[in-house]
Amino acid sequence: xxxxxxxxxxxxxxxxxxxxxxxxxxxxxxxxxxxxxxxxxxxxxxxxxxxxxxxxxxxxxxxxxxxxxxxxxxxxxxxxxxxxxxxxxxxxxxxxxxxxxxxxxxxxxxxxxxxxxxxxxxxxxxxxxxxxxxxxxxxxxxxxxxxxxxxxxxxxxxxxxxxxxxxxxxxxxxxxxxxxxxxxxxxxxxxxxxxxxxxxxxxxxxxxxxxxxxxxxxxxxxxxxxxxxxxxxxxxxxxxxxxxxxxxxxxxxxxxxxxxxxxxxxxxxxxxxxxxxxxxxxxxxxxxxxxxxxxxxxxxxxxxxxxxxxxxxxxxxxxxxxxxxxxxxxxxxxxxxxxxxxxxxxxxxxxxxxxxxxxxxxxxxxxxxxxxxxxxxxxxxxxxxxxxxxxxxxxxxxx
Ligand code: NI
Numbered sequence: 001x002x003x004x005x006x007x008x009x010x011x012x013x014x015x016x017x018x019x020x021x022x023x024x025x026x027x028x029x030x031x032x033x034x035x036x037x038x039x040x041x042x043x044x045x046x047x048x049x050x051x052x053x054x055x056x057x058x059x060x061x062x063x064x065x066x067x068x069x070x071x072x073x074x075x076x077x078x079x080x081x082x083x084x085x086x087x088x089x090x091x092x093x094x095x096x097x098x099x100x101x102x103x104x105x106x107x108x109x110x111x112x113x114x115x116x117x118x119x120x121x122x123x124x125x126x127x128x129x130x131x132x133x134x135x136x137x138x139x140x141x142x143x144x145x146x147x148x149x150x151x152x153x154x155x156x157x158x159x160x161x162x163x164x165x166x167x168x169x170x171x172x173x174x175x176x177x178x179x180x181x182x183x184x185x186x187x188x189x190x191x192x193x194x195x196x197x198x199x200x201x202x203x204x205x206x207x208x209x210x211x212x213x214x215x216x217x218x219x220x221x222x223x224x225x226x227x228x229x230x231x232x233x234x235x236x237x238x239x240x241x242x243x244x245x246x247x248x249x250x251x252x253x254x255x256x257x258x259x260x261x262x263x264x265x266x267x268x269x270x271x272x273x274x275x276x277x278x279x280x281x282x283x284x285x286x287x288x289x290x291x292x293x294x295x296x297x298x299x300x301x302x303x304x305x306x307x308x309x310x311x312x313x314x315x316x317x318x319x320x321x322x323x324x325x326x327x328x329x330x331x332x333x334x335x336x337x338x339x340x341x342x343x344x345x346x347x348x349x350x351x352x353x354x355x356x357x358x359x360x361x362x363x364x365x366x367x368x369x370x371x372x373x374x375x376x377x378x379x380x381x382x383x384x385x386x387x388x389x390x391x392x393x394x395x396x397x398x399x
Contacts (some may be wrong), residue, residue: 028082057148071129131309162350182331190338308349
C-alpha cells in the first residue's frame with residue numbers, strides 16, 4: 001500500500017470534507033434522535049453506493065465496504081450528536097437550529113469518516129476484508145454506543161478491531177493537524193450520583209427539636225472528599241465532584257432534607273467500583289451517627305476508555321508513515337473526561353486517537369462545549385487519511 005499516494009488522494013478530498021462538515025454543522029441535533037443528521041449520512045453513503053443499515057441503536061447509521069479479498073472486519077466509528085448550546089461563532093455555516101450546536105466537533109468526525117469511506121471505496125480491490133462505518137448518536141448523553149452494540153453493530157460480520165477519532169483540544173499537547181495516540185487508560189469513567197440527606201425540619205431557633213440535614217451535609221462533603229485524598233493512591237487520578245447542592249427554603253427554618261448530585265471520574269475499573277461502595281458506606285455511617293437517614297443512587301455511566309496496544313501501535317505506525325513522525329504525539333497522561341467509545345473498546349480491541357483541531361496562529365482557541373467552539377478545517381484531510389489508511393493496512397500487519 002502506497003501511503004504517500006493515499007495521502008495525496010486524501011488532500012484532494014479536502015473541499016468535499018469541508019462541505020460535508022458545513023452541511024452537518026448547520027443541522028445539529030441532540031441525543032439519540034437525530035433524524036436530519038442520520039438521513040444526511042445515509043444519503044451520502046448511498047450516493048457512494050455503500051450498503052447502509054439505519055436505525056441501529058435508535059438513529060445510528062452503519063455502512064459496510066466489502067474488499068476485493070477475504071479478511072477481517074475493521075470498524076471506524078464517528079459520533080453524530082450535538083449539544084444544547086446557542087451558537088455564537090458568527091460563522092456563515094453556523095447552526096440553523098436554535099439552542100443547538102455542534103460544539104464538540106462531532107460534525108467534523110462524520111465528515112472525515114465520509115471522506116475515509118470514499119478513499120476506501122477507491123481502494124476496494126486492495127482491501128483484505130471489510131470495513132464497517134459506524135455513525136453513532138448520543139455520545140454527549142445518554143449514550144449511543146451501548147444501544148448500537150445491543151442492536152448487533154459489532155456482529156454480522158463480527159468486528160475484529162475498531163478505531164475512533166476525536167478532533168479539537170482535549171489533549172493540549174497535540175497541535176493542529178497532529179495525531180495524538182495513547183496506550184492504556186486514556187479517558188475516565190463518567191458516573192453520576194445522587195444523595196438525599198434526610199433529617200427532621202423545624203424552627204431555626206430550636207435546633208434541639210430537629211435533625212439538621214444541612215449540618216450533616218457539611219460533615220458529609222468533607223468526608224467524601226477524604227475518600228479521594230486519604231484512600232486513593234495519590235499517583236492514581238480520581239475525581240469526586242459535587243456539582244449541585246440544594247436544601248432549605250427560608251433563612252430561619254431547618255429543612256427536612258438536603259439533596260446533592262455529582263460525578264465520579266476514575267481511570268481504573270477496580271477503583272471506580274471501590275469508591276462507589278465506599279461512598280455509600282460513608283453516607284450511611286455519617287447520616288446514622290448524626291441521627292439522620294439517606295437515599296443514595298450511584299449510576300454507572302461510561303466505563304474508563306482503555307486502548308488496545310496492538311491496534312494503537314498499528315495506527316501510530318500508519319500515521320507516522322502517512323504524515324511524518326513529527327505529526328504523531330504520544331499522550332502521556334489521561335484526561336478525566338469521558339467518552340462512550342469506551343463501550344466499543346470493552347468489547348473489541350481498538351483505539352481512540354486525537355486530531356489536533358485548535359490553532360492559536362489562526363485564533364482558533366476556544367474550548368470544547370463553548371458557544372464559540374471551532375476547529376481548523378485545514379486538518380480534516382489528515383484525519384480522513386489516518387482513518388482510511390489504518391483500516392486498509394490492518395490485515396497486512398496481522399500476518
Ligand atoms: Ni466530543
